[in-house]
Amino acid sequence: MNKEWPIWEIFIRSKNGLEHRHAGSLHAADAEMAIQNARDVYTRRQEGVSVWVVESKYVTASNPEKSGELFEPAKDKVYRHPTFYNLPDELKHM
Amino acid sequence: MEQKALYDYLLLLGDNPTILGQRLGELCGHGPELETDIALTNISLDLFGQVRNYFQYAAEVAGNGATEDSIAMLRLEHEYKNALLVEQPNIDFAHVICKQFLFDVYHQLLLNELVNSKNDQIAAIAKKSIKEVDYHVDFSSTWMQRLGDGTEESNEKLKKAVDFLWRYSMELFEATETETLMAEMGVGPDLNTLKPLYLEKVKEVFALSNIEMPEKTTFQFGGKTGRHTEYMGYILAEFQYMQRAYPNMQW
Numbered sequence: 314m315n316k317e318w319p320i321w322e323i324f325i326r327s328k329n330g331l332e333h334r335h336a337g338s339l340h341a342a343d344a345e346m347a348i349q350n351a352r353d354v355y356t357r358r359q360e361g362v363s364v365w366v367v368e369s370k371y372v373t374a375s376n377p378e379k380s381g382e383l384f385e386p387a388k389d390k391v392y393r394h395p396t397f398y399n400l401p402d403e404l405k406h407m
Numbered sequence: 408m409e410q411k412a413l414y415d416y417l418l419l420l421g422d423n424p425t426i427l428g429q430r431l432g433e434l435c436g437h438g439p440e441l442e443t444d445i446a447l448t449n450i451s452l453d454l455f456g457q458v459r460n461y462f463q464y465a466a467e468v469a470g471n472g473a474t475e476d477s478i479a480m481l482r483l484e485h486e487y488k489n490a491l492l493v494e495q496p497n498i499d500f501a502h503v504i505c506k507q508f509l510f511d512v513y514h515q516l517l518l519n520e521l522v523n524s525k526n527d528q529i530a531a532i533a534k535k536s537i538k539e540v541d542y543h544v545d546f547s548s549t550w551m552q553r554l555g556d557g558t559e560e561s562n563e564k565l566k567k568a569v570d571f572l573w574r575y576s577m578e579l580f581e582a583t584e585t586e587t588l589m590a591e592m593g594v595g596p597d598l599n600t601l602k603p604l605y606l607e608k609v610k611e612v613f614a615l616s617n618i619e620m621p622e623k624t625t626f627q628f629g630g631k632t633g634r635h636t637e638y639m640g641y642i643l644a645e646f647q648y649m650q651r652a653y654p655n656m657q658w
Contacts, residue, residue, distance in 0.1 A: 318440065339442050345549055350442035352542075353449050 319368055321347040323355055326363040333365050341366075409592075413526070414468045415488070415585040416595060418478075419631060420521075420529070421461035422489035425479060426639075427510055428454035429646050430497060439500050446546060447503070453539040460532040480650040484643055485633035488583075492575035494630065494639050498568070501554055501561070505568035508547035512608050513579045513601070515540050520596035529594060548612045555616025562617055569618055577626040580605070 318340040324333035336355045341347035347366040355361065375383060387393070431451035438444025462475040469478075493510055497503050518540055521533035554565040580602045582590070589595035613620055629635065649656055 340440055341442065342553065346553070349546055349549070350446065353446040354442055357445075357449060 318342045319370070321351075321366045322369050322372055323347070323351045324365040324367070325351070325355055325361040327361055329362055333363065336360070338369060344368075410468055410470075412585055412588050413594070414465055416589045417461050417465035417468065417529075418486075419488045419583065419585060421458045421465065421478075422487050423493050423510065423514070424454035424461075425458045426487070426489040426642060427493040427507075428452075428458065429642055430493065430495075430506075431503075433497060433645075434503065450507070450543055450546065453536075453543070457532065457536045457539070460535070464528050464532070476650065480647050484635055484639055487635070487639070487643075488631050488633065489635075490575065490578045491627055491630040491636055492572065492578065494636060494642060495572060495575060496638055498571075499564060501564040501568040502572065504547055504550045504554060505565060505572050507543070508551050508612065509572055509576050509609070510579075511540065511543045511547050512605055512612075513576075515544050516601045516604055517596065520601070524595065525593040551612050551616045551618075555613075555618050565616065566618060569613070570621055573621045574624050574627050576605075576609075577602075578628045578630060581628055581631070583631050 319342075320338050321341050321344075322338050323336045325336040326333045336351075339347070339350050339354055341350050344366060347368075348364055351364045351366055356364065428451045431447050431454070434444065435448045435451075436444065438447055458479065459475055462478045465478055466473045466475055492506060495502070495506055497506075515537070518533045518537045522530055522537065524530040524533065551565070554561040556562070580598045582598045586595060586598060590597045610620060
């Protein structure tokens with residue numbers, strides 16, 4: 314029997330209206346404990362208003378060997394950034 | 408007279424979290440898992456935060472130059488009014504959790520009453536503390552279930568802890584003269600009214616944890632009137648060391 318607790322990925326929402334962001338990972342025996350541990354490890358300095366926990370084994374990660382085909386084709390396509398528009402002077406904060 | 412009783416009452420309120428907080432502090436760096444280590448010391452810090460509120464107020468009430476530090480650190484053993492339960496040794500994780508659970512349930516019931524205290528300052532402290540203690544109850548009662556409903560070994564260890572600690576539970580509800588007086592004045596609750604609620608909650612969590620309520624227990628009393636178990640001296644030796652060795656030392 315594996316006696317190590319599984320690893321959980323922790324996502325914290327810092328303010329209402331903002332998205333949950335990955336904060337880190339920790340060990341816990343079950344989901345409820347993962348929430349309690351996340352509360353104690355990651356929100357003890359008022360970092361959050363909401364927590365999501367996901368057992369790490371349920372996260373599917375991209376394969377580093379496929380970085381080339383996945384990400385490199387975007388490199389020479391700067392026109393995908395919306396930076397080629399002429400903005401009217403009245404428009405601020407863009 | 409009333410000031411003296413109020414002072415004594417603040418010690419009764421503050422000494423339980425002081426000694427339990429110190430017991431939890433002993434676990435710093437020794438928790439069974441990193442995350443649990445942080446959780447237990449967080450709870451300890453919650454408790455000491457509450458203690459500061461009680462003792463700052465007690466210092467004001469005493470009005471004799473006492474400070475929160477002198478009240479916390481410089482009393483003699485028989486002047487501490489904590490219940491025997493909280494001074495019991497950590498022994499193993501099951502004892503840590505069981506002791507915490509038996510105190511947390513009482514603590515939550517107590518604070519729920521103290522928010523309606525006729526003493527505004529006590530009511531304010533209770534209001535501020537109750538959310539922390541709600542979490543403590545969640546933490547310790549879910550751990551009770553995990554241990555009790557876990558493996559044969561964890562259930563066995565929890566049973567041992569319950570058998571050892573249950574005898575100290577009823578002292579929490581044995582009113583001292585001070586507590587009786589405070590109940591009459593509407594400052595504190597009538598502890599007798601809290602007992603059935605306590606037993607109900609404990610029974611519920613015991614049932615979920617596959618633990619039977621111990622029968623024929625000879626309950627132990629004395630801490631609240633200053634008669635402590637042999638563990639108390641060792642706790643105070645460590646707790647008071649800095650203030651005794653370097654009087655008036657500050658952070």
